Amino acid sequence: SVTQTLITSQYGTVTGVKTGNVAQINVAWKSANTASWDSGNFGIIPEGWRPVADVRGTWSGRDGGSQREFLLKTDGTFTYSNRGGSQSGDFFATTMTYIVA
Structure with a gap:
């Protein structure tokens, strides 16, 4: 297996x-956009780590706030979007x- 930033x-x-064609990515983000339905960009995942199909994930937040959806596209673009309500910037x-392309 390979571990990489x-x-x-x-x-x-x-x-x-990454082991074979399976990758696990771990996000540790210091701050986030706070507006309801706003979004942010993590950056671009390098080739060799990109998914075979777009991948979506969620983060449920806490106490009904800071709910986010994550989207990792096949071109490596990795973003998040807030899902309404109050959003913590913490x-x-x-x-x-996911499966690697």
């Missing part, structure tokens, strides 16, 4: 573990597992 920015990191973390 895939994205690093002032807002956080995305790391990955740290959040999530994990996604």
Whole structure:
């Protein structure tokens, strides 16, 4: 298996573990957009770590706030979007597992 930092920015990191054609990515993000239905961009996942099909994940937040949807596209674009209500700008973390292209 291979472990690698895939994205690093002032807002956080995305790391990955890959075995064969299965990857797990771990997001540790320091802050987020707070507006209802707003979105943010983690960055671009490098080739060799991109999914065979678009992958969606969710983060349920806490106490009904800070619910987010994650989208990792086949071109490596990795984003999140807030899902209504009050949104915390604080740290959040999530994990996604998918098949690598």
